[in-house]
Amino acid sequence: MADAGSGRAGRVRAFEGVLARIEERIAADGLTVGDRLPGERQLAEQLQVSRSSVREAIRVLESLGVVSSQVGRGPDAGAVLTSRPADALGGLLRLHLGIATLSMREVVDARLMIEQWSAQRAARSGMALDTMERALAAMDTAAGPEEFVEHDVVFHSAIVEASGNRLTSAFTQALRDAVRHFAVAAVARAGDTGDLQADHRRIHRAIADGDADAAVAAIAVHLARAYPPGTES
Amino acid sequence: MADAGSGRAGRVRAFEGVLARIEERIAADGLTVGDRLPGERQLAEQLQVSRSSVREAIRVLESLGVVSSQVGRGPDAGAVLTSRPADALGGLLRLHLGIATLSMREVVDARLMIEQWSAQRAARSGMALDTMERALAAMDTAAGPEEFVEHDVVFHSAIVEASGNRLTSAFTQALRDAVRHFAVAAVARAGDTGDLQADHRRIHRAIADGDADAAVAAIAVHLARAYPPGTES
DNA sequence: ATCTCGGTATGGTCTGACCATATTTGGTAC
DNA sequence: GTACCAAATATGGTCAGACCATACCGAGAT
Missing domain, CATH: 1.10.10.10 (Winged helix-like DNA-binding domain superfamily/Winged helix DNA-binding domain)
Structure with a gap:
């Protein structure tokens, strides 16, 4: 082209x-x-x-x-x-992860960037709070790792979608697709989801309070916990 | 898939x-x-x-x-x-811009996010400074809009590549590809590139000084000038 | 040793056929 | 007139087989 x-x-x-x-x-x-x-x-x-x-x-x-x-x-x-940029991005990222030209750390780093950026904006607009609350409740009653991660994706996506930028939303969805397997494995390994939920509530609280700095910090803590350094392939 | x-x-x-x-x-x-x-x-x-x-x-x-x-x-x-994620991303963005499912504002917004993020890190690492300086000099002597934009891309790409994240680098390159046409048109319309170069030097100075906040602010100013609200198709 | 030229494996393209699917159309029974 | 059912048809999906252009490979000539 x-x-x-x-x-x-x-x-x-x-x-x-x-x-x-x-x-x-x-x-x-x-x-x-x-x-x-x-x-x-x-x-x-x-x-x-x-x-x-x-x-x-x-x-x-x-x-x-x-x-x-x-x-x-x-x-x-x-x-x-049609318009399914997220699907295309998801396949693209998955394949490039497969041939090892992208590392897990780079993907998680990109997620951190987008979610912090979005959370800053969400803290100012106050949108997405009710979707986040519903996802929190659903995670509390989730039956297994798959279901937990499913609602976890909804929670995080809500933050990004609040920014109203379809490009970053699609990118986030693609990133989540590409690392879904790792996320489920990590939740299953941890067993207890209490820490993760505490992180989620801290993030929600910060956005509800309109405290952008606290939201950014809470997201950094959360992703560091969910994908500790050394989490590879 | x-x-x-x-x-x-x-x-x-x-x-x-x-x-x-x-x-x-x-x-x-x-x-x-x-x-x-x-x-x-x-x-x-x-x-x-x-x-x-x-x-x-x-x-x-x-x-x-x-x-x-x-x-x-x-x-x-x-x-x-092979591994050419940037090419694939570029085509993807261009097509989605073409069918109007992505707006110029969303693309520029995403660029702002990535460049601010990268500049923060670059200010801490101090990398990429010499590449930025060479690009600055090349822009000063550029013959026309096309050449100016070419070195402009090098300048901005250097900031992002300093982060060492191939995903954000590829994404940036794709974003630049998708909006190259608009960038050239904007430079040609403006005629004078003095303001843009002043912005660039402010960004470079901030990164050289290790002042992350100033770098973030300078990039915001620069992108707002280069793509003023209302810059559409 | 070098050059030359035919062999050959590769992707690129075309043709024409047939299949599966889903709508459209028209006829038939009531 | 209405309802239903069957044939026609337009669509993408798949296949088989052929031929072309390209570029390396190798045997032979020099």
Whole structure:
């Protein structure tokens, strides 16, 4: 894509041309979520490439979370523009963790950055408090590590979503997806979730009080406890 | 991918199965950057699917920045594991900006978060100062907006890279890619880059002095100037 | 030792076929 | 007229097989 218009020597593969054309069309026609792309056969004819190349391009768009394919017939069938950046980010992070180009520490560090930033804002806006309270109660009565972590994600996500920034929200969700396995294992290993819940209540209290500094500090303590240094693969 | 192992009713497409198997193999064999995947024909036979399905899976991996395909023959040919998260993130952000599910403000906000975070750390470590100085000098003598922005990216990237977190670095690079067009346009419109350079020097001074608070404030001022509210599409 | 040229493995592309799914359409029974 | 059921159809999903361009590999000639 970045090569499409530049003067690089590299030959542009057919599916890359298709990608560029689709992106152009999205911009030119102002397509947005819910709009449909032409069918694969039709696109192939329009762009003078094979259906295979069109399919590869659509597969890329799907993997980046901007298109969703539906089989069958009717208004909802075909390639529809969607917006699932978190799914795409999640897969991306998971794969890069898998080939060891990203370390656990970097991922947790990024989480710390986003959550502290969001908590500062949440402390000023006072939003998300009731969602946090519900998640706290649900964690108290959670049956096992999986269920605990599920509500834990809701708790932390609420803080980030209060900032109203879909990019950081998506990023957080992706980070949580990528480390969900470790989180469940850590909770199961610890057995007692009392410390974690105490952290959560401290965070909630700080945001409710509008004390941004205390919220930042509480989150640092919490993440250090949940992912102690040395927590790897 | 997320559906691969769950009990969802949705049928798993062939290429999704291929993706899952490749991911398993990466984890099981501990494959990392530089290692090669089997050829498309060989993979197709091993996994009992058509070559088209294998190709779609590899296309996805390529779009997520974990694989790079080389034609020809020899040790470097075929699908090689790589690590280009920034490229993948860049395309992802650009597309989502295109379909209007992310706003300019959210992107700039995220940049502000990362750069402030990084600057705090840089102020403590004192790294990246010489790279920043070289970029400052290069911006002074830049011929046009494009060249100015090029060195501007180097300047800001140096701050983030000083944190040593490849995830935030990749994210920053992706954000810069996504907004490069706007940045060039803004510089061209302003004409005079004196204010921007003054901001840059304030940021550099604060980091050199180890004054984290001043660095955070200087970055806030700079980004507010470079992307004033109302800067949209 | 070096050069040359054919062999070969690789990804890239195309064609054409068939399948599965889901809607649309039209006919039929009531 | 209404309700229901079956055929037509448009869509993505998959496959098989072919051919091309590329780039290394290696045998032979010099």
